[in-house]
Amino acid sequence: MAGQAALTIQAKPQARVRARRFRVGAWMLPGYTHLVILWLFMPIFVMILFAFNDTHGKYNLQWTGFTLKWFEHPFAIPTLTSALVSSLSTATLGMLISTVLGTLIALAFHRYAFRGRTILDSILIMNIAASEVVIGSALLTLFIAGNVPLGFLTIVLAQVMFSIPFVAVTVRARLAGFDPALEEAAEDLGASPIETFMLVTLPIIFPGVIAAALLAFAICLDDYVITSFVAGNTQTFPLWVYGATRLGVPPQVNVIGTFIFLGGCLISVTFAAFRTWRNSQLAREAQA
Amino acid sequence: MQAVAAAGAGPRKPALRVRFARAAAPYLLILPGGGWLFLFFLLPILALAVTSLESGDFIAGFNFDWNVGNYTFGLQLYSSQFLHSIEYGGAATIVAFLVAYPAAYWIAFHAGPRKAAYLLIVLLPFFVSFVIRTLSWETLLADYGPLFKPLKDAGLLPGDFRVLATPVAVTGGLAYTFFPFMMLPIFASLEKIDRRLVEAAEDLFANRFEVFRRVIFPLSLPGVFAGVLLTGIPAVADYVNQDLLGGVGTTMIGRVIEEQFEVDINYPLAASLAFIFMVGLLAMLLAYQRIFGTKEILSD
Numbered sequence: 001m002a003g004q005a006a007l008t009i010q011a012k013p014q015a016r017v018r019a020r021r022f023r024v025g026a027w028m029l030p031g032y033t034h035l036v037i038l039w040l041f042m043p044i045f046v047m048i049l050f051a052f053n054d055t056h057g058k059y060n061l062q063w064t065g066f067t068l069k070w071f072e073h074p075f076a077i078p079t080l081t082s083a084l085v086s087s088l089s090t091a092t093l094g095m096l097i098s099t100v101l102g103t104l105i106a107l108a109f110h111r112y113a114f115r116g117r118t119i120l121d122s123i124l125i126m127n128i129a130a131s132e133v134v135i136g137s138a139l140l141t142l143f144i145a146g147n148v149p150l151g152f153l154t155i156v157l158a159q160v161m162f163s164i165p166f167v168a169v170t171v172r173a174r175l176a177g178f179d180p181a182l183e184e185a186a187e188d189l190g191a192s193p194i195e196t197f198m199l200v201t202l203p204i205i206f207p208g209v210i211a212a213a214l215l216a217f218a219i220c221l222d223d224y225v226i227t228s229f230v231a232g233n234t235q236t237f238p239l240w241v242y243g244a245t246r247l248g249v250p251p252q253v254n255v256i257g258t259f260i261f262l263g264g265c266l267i268s269v270t271f272a273a274f275r276t277w278r279n280s281q282l283a284r285e286a287q288a
Numbered sequence: 289m290q291a292v293a294a295a296g297a298g299p300r301k302p303a304l305r306v307r308f309a310r311a312a313a314p315y316l317l318i319l320p321g322g323g324w325l326f327l328f329f330l331l332p333i334l335a336l337a338v339t340s341l342e343s344g345d346f347i348a349g350f351n352f353d354w355n356v357g358n359y360t361f362g363l364q365l366y367s368s369q370f371l372h373s374i375e376y377g378g379a380a381t382i383v384a385f386l387v388a389y390p391a392a393y394w395i396a397f398h399a400g401p402r403k404a405a406y407l408l409i410v411l412l413p414f415f416v417s418f419v420i421r422t423l424s425w426e427t428l429l430a431d432y433g434p435l436f437k438p439l440k441d442a443g444l445l446p447g448d449f450r451v452l453a454t455p456v457a458v459t460g461g462l463a464y465t466f467f468p469f470m471m472l473p474i475f476a477s478l479e480k481i482d483r484r485l486v487e488a489a490e491d492l493f494a495n496r497f498e499v500f501r502r503v504i505f506p507l508s509l510p511g512v513f514a515g516v517l518l519t520g521i522p523a524v525a526d527y528v529n530q531d532l533l534g535g536v537g538t539t540m541i542g543r544v545i546e547e548q549f550e551v552d553i554n555y556p557l558a559a560s561l562a563f564i565f566m567v568g569l570l571a572m573l574l575a576y577q578r579i580f581g582t583k584e585i586l587s588d
Binding site (some may be wrong): 029030032033036037039040041042044046047050061062063100101102103104107108111112114116120123124128129130131132133134135136137138139140141142144145157158160161164165168220221222224225228229237238241242245249253254257261263264265266268269276280 | 420549569
């Protein structure tokens with residue numbers, strides 16, 4: 001919000017600068033940016049386009065005509081559907097657990113100075129920065145050594161593990177702009193720690209928690225490398241698709257991929273619109 | 289003794305139970321998440337280290353005997369795959385930087401009220417599953433795929449021209465896959481720059497290029513630093529792009545580790561390769577931080 005204020009204040013000088021810039025290659029940077037966006041969307045276009053491809057063989061690689069038939073039966077392949085279901089369930093569980101655990105860590109970092117703070121902080125950063133092959137193979141050696149059967153459970157264990165740091169970092173960023181005096185005021189007015197958390201802290205950090213949960217869900221749903229190490233015979237959506245590359249990927253994958261893409265777009269656009277609306281609302285209140 | 293002190297201090301001092309709860313609170317908060325990370329992140333790395341020093345085979349069983357041979361053997365046998373990883377991952381990081389920086393700069397400084405919308409648009413493609421995106425690139429870059437078939441039919445490209453199954457395809461795929469990890473930190477650090485500094489530079493008659501070189505770019509370095517780390521580390525390790533977009537001679541070390549685990553079931557060799565890889569990356573990371581380091585890596 002501070003950034004927004006700065007923007008409105010300096011609106012005037014920027015106009016002066018812009019007038020000067022119109023002369024020299026003003027189109028170059030925006031042109032470049034739009035080319036980058038085109039590059040980013042190219043494989044998405046291909047995915048959506050080939051969901052409408054009237055392919056007859058095993059391979060969906062050459063354009064052979066338009067059809068809607070894949071949209072009539074997107075769940076016609078039972079193993080693909082069950083892989084999608086297990087992806088959605090591991091990701092949901094992974095999201096719920098990691099959001100709670102990560103938020104608790106963020107709260108501890110925000111409110112307390114405690115022993116082991118820097119160690120925990122570097123473990124979080126190490127986890128985000130460590131390569132997936134190493135984490136995946138390390139987890140697999142642990143599970144083998146401990147005779148843990150691979151499957152649904154080990155996938156959830158792994159997904160929670162790599163989501164916690166992302167949640168903690170995201171919620172902590174939200175907490176950074178949070179005035180601790182509000183919590184103290186609630187406590188002075190006789191609220192118990194739990195009441196303070198439920199009535200004051202949580203409502204304020206809620207947008208951050210939701211953003212963190214969405215992020216955790218997205219990375220759990222999409223993870224291939226670590227999940228493939230610990231999945232055993234369980235198939236998730238990315239694992240199924242990857243396995244199908246050798247045999248030919250059916251158009252249903254494109255259909256489901258398109259739906260996931262549209263779902264993601266819908267959620268993020270709604271979220272962004274809500275935030276814009278809330279900010280304008282807050283700005284109006286501040287003016288009044 | 290504390291109990292006595294608490295009792296003697298009168299009603300203003302909170303009871304021992306409350307004070308104990310306050311002291312314990314941070315540890316109770318971090319216990320579940322920290323414990324989870326200990327069990328499934330730190331402990332596995334220990335298990336990896338132990339496994340990497342074992343010898344034996346899958347049928348006879350593995351036993352721990354300080355078998356350092358795994359390391360020398362692994363390094364010798366797969367040095368070219370280690371090199372491929374560094375080459376393609378490094379090239380992809382540079383490509384991602386060159387693509388992301390100008391776009392992030394334009395969106396942060398010149399997209400005006402549409403800034404948030406542009407940022408959202410840039411990130412939307414990454415809602416599509418990573419494996420599907422890479423598959424789509426395979427389709428796009430195929431020898432007679434939608435990109436090259438028209439050009440070849442028109443005679444603009446020779447018939448044996450190819451991108452798929454070459455290092456170029458692998459590098460491009462890696463740069464694409466990890467693009468958001470480059471874009472977001474750079475954008476965040478550019479957006480944080482105080483616009484008054486830019487104005488001050490302009491008032492002091494710096495031209496546009498000088499403003500960028502002396503003010504904006506240096507101030508965006510923390511973002512560049514984080515972006516290079518967050519892109520480079522996964523890009524070096526990835527094997528999906530190489531598998532789908534690369535050819536026979538482009539194998540990277542991630543693939544070797546995965547195959548040693550899943551196909552050859554040689555856990556000690558696989559573990560030692562993973563360990564070499566991890567330590568090598570860590571060393572590069574520390575060197576990188578020493579040379580270009582800023583204090584904030586991921587801190588908000």
